[in-house]
């Protein structure tokens with residue numbers, strides 16, 4: 477923390493010195509916490525574009541430079557050398573594990589993959605075509621009804637058990653939601669497989685015949701999970717922190733995060749990208765859709781483009797684009813035209829003045845859907861895949877928030893623009 481101050485000069489010579497905090501890296505932060513108490517005014521910042529809501533030592537993003545680091549490690553290095561489970565350990569515990577720490581952690585996650593059998597009844601109650609995100613959020617919320625004996629947020633051991641349960645059981649819930657949609661029997665997890673292999677097994681195996689895991693598919697999924705694992709105070713993570721700040725049970729907080737992720741401006745964009753590519757259909761149509769995206773009267777936006785934080789490039793998009801080449805080579809050549817269309821669309825948009833001036837670059841969602849599609853994962857499951865990767869980030873942030881001895885319930889203020897005081901009018905006189 478530095479001793480710098482920001483001098484605020486208000487109307488009628490009203491002055492105040494606000495402390496300035498300096499993090500490890502990144503812009504300085506003006507501390508406005510005393511503002512209302514001392515001066516009776518709030519700050520106004522819709523969408524929190526200039527507002528830091530907490531201190532955190534988990535993830536750092538420099539949107540101007542296209543930097544993303546988990547616990548100080550650049551995401552490019554983790555993507556090249558690590559595994560999703562190791563990244564989970566890193567995000568949750570703060571440092572890279574030794575081999576024995578990793579083995580122990582991975583065994584714990586593998587041993588928690590089964591659901592309480594009673595939870596499977598939930599899936600029987602959903603309509604066959606219930607969106608898997610709706611199922612995921614509902615079933616995760618219901619976990620508090622099954623695992624309530626270890627939900628004391630002030631107990632570090634309970635917090636660990638909760639973290640392991642969420643990480644281990646989310647793939648099982650996700651796969652059960654998918655199986656319901658396609659009318660196939662639920663496949664129990666296989667604890668001899670790693671995280672991504674087990675997910676492929678639960679999604680695609682059937683009891684009637686053996687299923688062979690494709691190693692490129694498992695590698696691609698693991699990479700996507702690493703890249704989605706955390707992204708500091710994004711909408712769903714902030715939702716988890718906010719819901720959890722009231723002391724609500726952590727399963728409810730994660731369920732709230734899943735719901736927030738579903739929106740098309742957030743995790744739902746990967747689904748929307750594929751729908752958009754299908755709608756564009758052919759390279760000859762690209763300029764028409766670029767024009768639509770630039771037309772303020774047209775609600776169409778180029779999905780998978782633009783980001784609240786990245787104003788240069790999204791490092792995750794670059795890594796995923798490379799994996800696209802590998803996956804399409806190894807798996808399903810039929811999907812190549814869609815990838816080629818995406819590559820061309822990216823090129824045209826990047827050369828366009830509108831996108832250049834507004835610093836709009838492909839984001840993490842632009843290419844991820846193409847990989848999911850090549851793996852045989854349907855569009856409705858794309859955001860579920862995002863949720864699986866992000867689950868560790870949500871848990872890490874919930875733990876950080878709940879362990880903060882100075883933590884407060886999140887409660888923003890507002891600028892009221894409604895009616896002034898007026899008297900009630902009897903119904904017959906209105």
Ligand code: CMC
Pocket residue numbers: 707710740741742743745769770776777778779780781782783784785834836839840841
């Ligand atoms: N296509 C066309 N114009 C765009 C786009 C786009 N994809 N994104 C932003 N703009 C324009 C926008 O109209 C605005 O123009 P103006 O200044 O003239 O009003 C300007 O660029 C700034 O956009 P904004 O909406 O004010 O920026 P934001 O930071 O509030 O929104 C965003 C960021 C990601 C919601 C937005 O870029 C967007 O809607 N992109 C498409 C959806 C998408 O791909 N979302 C996934 C985000 S990455 C995954 C995740 O973290 O969840």
